Amino acid sequence: MSDQVQITPLDYSADRPVAENPVKIMDLSIRDGHQSLFATRGRTEDMIPVAEMMDEVGFWAIETWGGATFDTMHRFLNEDPWERLRTLKRYIKKTPFSMLLRAQNLVGYRNYADDLALAFVDRAAENGMDIFRTFDALNDYRNFETVVSQIKKCGKHFQGCICYTLTEPRLGGEVYNLAYYVDRAKSLESMGADSVCIKDMAGLLAPYDAYPLIKALKEAVEIPIHLHSHFTSGMSPMTHLKAIEAGVDIIDTCMTPYAYRTSHAAVEPLVMALLGTNRDTGFDIKKLAAINEVLEKEVMPKYKHLLDDSKVSIIDINVLLHQTPGGMLSNLVNQLREMDALDKIGEVYKELPRVRKDLGQIPLVTPTSQIVGVQTVNNVLHDTPDERYKMITGQVKDLCYGLYGKTAVPINAEVQKKALKDYPRGEEPITCRPAEVLEPELEKAKAEIGDLAVDLDDLILYAQFPVTGKKFLEWKYGKTEAPDSVKPITLEDVRKRDELIKKAIAGKLVESKGDEPAKSASLRTFNVFVDNEYFNVEVDPTGDVQVVTPVPAAAPAAPAPAAPAPQAVKEEPAAAADTDGTLLLAPMPGMIVNYLKNEGDTVKSGDAVVVLEAMKMENSLTAPADGVVKCVKFASGDSVAKGAVLCVIG
Numbered sequence: 207m208s209d210q211v212q213i214t215p216l217d218y219s220a221d222r223p224v225a226e227n228p229v230k231i232m233d234l235s236i237r238d239g240h241q242s243l244f245a246t247r248g249r250t251e252d253m254i255p256v257a258e259m260m261d262e263v264g265f266w267a268i269e270t271w272g273g274a275t276f277d278t279m280h281r282f283l284n285e286d287p288w289e290r291l292r293t294l295k296r297y298i299k300k301t302p303f304s305m306l307l308r309a310q311n312l313v314g315y316r317n318y319a320d321d322l323a324l325a326f327v328d329r330a331a332e333n334g335m336d337i338f339r340t341f342d343a344l345n346d347y348r349n350f351e352t353v354v355s356q357i358k359k360c361g362k363h364f365q366g367c368i369c370y371t372l373t374e375p376r377l378g379g380e381v382y383n384l385a386y387y388v389d390r391a392k393s394l395e396s397m398g399a400d401s402v403c404i405k406d407m408a409g410l411l412a413p414y415d416a417y418p419l420i421k422a423l424k425e426a427v428e429i430p431i432h433l434h435s436h437f438t439s440g441m442s443p444m445t446h447l448k449a450i451e452a453g454v455d456i457i458d459t460c461m462t463p464y465a466y467r468t469s470h471a472a473v474e475p476l477v478m479a480l481l482g483t484n485r486d487t488g489f490d491i492k493k494l495a496a497i498n499e500v501l502e503k504e505v506m507p508k509y510k511h512l513l514d515d516s517k518v519s520i521i522d523i524n525v526l527l528h529q530t531p532g533g534m535l536s537n538l539v540n541q542l543r544e545m546d547a548l549d550k551i552g553e554v555y556k557e558l559p560r561v562r563k564d565l566g567q568i569p570l571v572t573p574t575s576q577i578v579g580v581q582t583v584n585n586v587l588h589d590t591p592d593e594r595y596k597m598i599t600g601q602v603k604d605l606c607y608g609l610y611g612k613t614a615v616p617i618n619a620e621v622q623k624k625a626l627k628d629y630p631r632g633e634e635p636i637t638c639r640p641a642e643v644l645e646p647e648l649e650k651a652k653a654e655i656g657d658l659a660v661d662l663d664d665l666i667l668y669a670q671f672p673v674t675g676k677k678f679l680e681w682k683y684g685k686t687e688a689p690d691s692v693k694p695i696t697l698e699d700v701r702k703r704d705e706l707i708k709k710a711i712a713g714k715l716v717e718s719k720g721d722e723p724a725k726s727a728s729l730r731t732f733n734v735f736v737d738n739e740y741f742n743v744e745v746d747p748t749g750d751v752q753v754v755t756p757v758p759a760a761a762p763a764a765p766a767p768a769a770p771a772p773q774a775v776k777e778e779p780a781a782a783a784d785t786d787g788t789l790l791l792a793p794m795p796g797m798i799v800n801y802l803k804n805e806g807d808t809v810k811s812g813d814a815v816v817v818l819e820a821m822k823m824e825n826s827l828t829a830p831a832d833g834v835v836k837c838v839k840f841a842s843g844d845s846v847a848k849g850a851v852l853c854v855i856g
């Protein structure tokens with residue numbers, strides 16, 4: 207009985223007495239919320255209308271930055287991520303800011319060198335960050351050492367995460383059991399963590415596992431315990447309650463418009479559920495309602511088209527079936543669809559746990575979920591009965607080398623040996639902290655980008671995102687004009703788009719014939735979905751007449767967060783003489799990273815010839831025969847279709 211939440215019904219007014227031990231709440235709407243539901247496309251200008259109101263709620267913190275925001279902002283929104291921090295700080299003056307930091311991966315996708323990591327944390331703190339929620343995909347806390355030293359030096363809050371993952375349907379088994387999580391929490395506390403966060407990115411934490419888990423953590427460490435549990439599987443509201451009964455200190459939620467599906471449970475039902483108890487949040491539900499009203503009317507109309515409404519159900523049952531993050535599953539489906547191999551999904555589900563086990567039972571979170579996912583698909587598509595791991599991605603090689611850190615259990619020795627054959631850093635894996643083998647990189651980045659990076663913030667952005675970062679800095683300093691696709695839309699644009707959709711549904715979209723006015727510079731393009739048909743509609747607001755040219759096209763795949771903008775795929779030029787020899791074909795659509803062999807080079811069957819990037823993973827493609835490399839068709843940066851002839855060996 208003592209565990210249970212005490213109900214002392216009295217006063218439910220906004221100024222009711224403070225509860226004995228209020229549950230603290232962190233709001234995630236303007237980071238994880240829009241990252242989960244709206245492909246991280248939230249703009250700063252759409253956060254400002256509610257910023258001051260949110261500062262009045264009494265949140266423990268508001269998550270404002272990190273994760274994919276840094277990437278998406280400069281790449282797709284033409285916004286300086288550093289500026290968002292400074293802008294929001296002018297409106298949110300009382301509530302601390304929190305960011306999601308991928309430890310030595312910072313806000314990018316690989317381990318960066320120590321000099322860059324130190325500079326990043328220092329500048330984030332200087333620009334207004336208060337709480338650094340830090341995680342490592344392998345739960346290898348050696349990857350925390352550099353950033354934590356700087357977080358502490360800046361006098362900021364270091365929150366250490368434990369990525370929650372399972373190998374069984376419920377907590378337990380040989381690897382990820384209660385003892386594992388307790389050990390990780392103690393290790394964080396001894397590193398100086400100011401709080402510990404259970405980061406349940408796939409919504410796998412079941413209510414009756416949350417209870418013993420939080421109990422054990424509360425007993426093992428002194429510092430506050432924070433729960434981050436995505437809604438994806440549908441369990442999180444129940445999990446929250448059991449965690450609260452077990453004494454959890456802080457819970458993550460979103461404002462209703464940013465809640466549920468792959469995001470988080472909403473704050474409002476939790477506030478009401480705890481009202482009048484000893485864990486009452488003390489929040490004024492009317493203030494929350496007022497924020498929701500502004501969001502619904504002024505903000506969400508601009509984003510609702512980004513919501514993946516391909517399914518009615520807001521719960522992903524597959525997550526319960528496969529204990530795998532929903533985002534990872536949808537990536538796998540997209541990847542198979544791109545390769546015309548959707549019928550192999552059953553095999554992929556079977557292969558996935560095998561690959562994960564071979565690779566050391568790593569947690570599945572960015573970037574490891576992608577690494578395991580892509581390798582699984584490669585195995586299903588390319589392996590033969592007598593050879594497994596025929597095509598190993600560059601990232602799997604890096605993992606086998608130890609570049610991501612230490613895996614929960616050792617990597618399959620055979621797979622590791624195969625992956626490290628001819629690996630440029632060496633065939634013997636490292637056991638030290640990964641960043642120790644990385645050369646400092648800030649000076650090198652400075653030499654590359656030159657004066658285009660005006661200050662350290664620009665340079666840090668460029669160093670993490672060389673291609674898109676450079677493009678952004680050119681927009682920022684007026685060297686090139688930003689394309690329309692990165693410009694904000696207004697409520698007026700939304701109204702016009704909605705009218706078009708209405709007309710399309712009513713069958714009133716008529717193709718114009720002749721006498722079309724010239725398209726002006728303010729022409730905007732919209733994707734309009736009507737039932738299963740997709741229309742590409744151009745709207746020119748300055749003309750008297752709206753030119754509507756419905757172009758039925760194949761419906762594009764569901765938007766993946768931070769996916770690179772689609773590029774024109776180069777058709778391979780047809781030439782009869784080219785086929786004189788053995789062809790090396792692209793096994794999947796992707797982008798050429800570089801050729802490792804040049805025209806005229808002699809190669810042996812199995813030598814790596816070209817590196818192809820697909821689904822953010824690098825794959826080295828090998829010579830299908832002995833001979834001389836002829837007819838290199840593409841250059842670095844070219845996009846190629848599946849089956850394109852990359853070179854001929856003859």
Ligand code: CO
Pocket residue numbers: 238407434436
């Ligand atoms: Co999250």
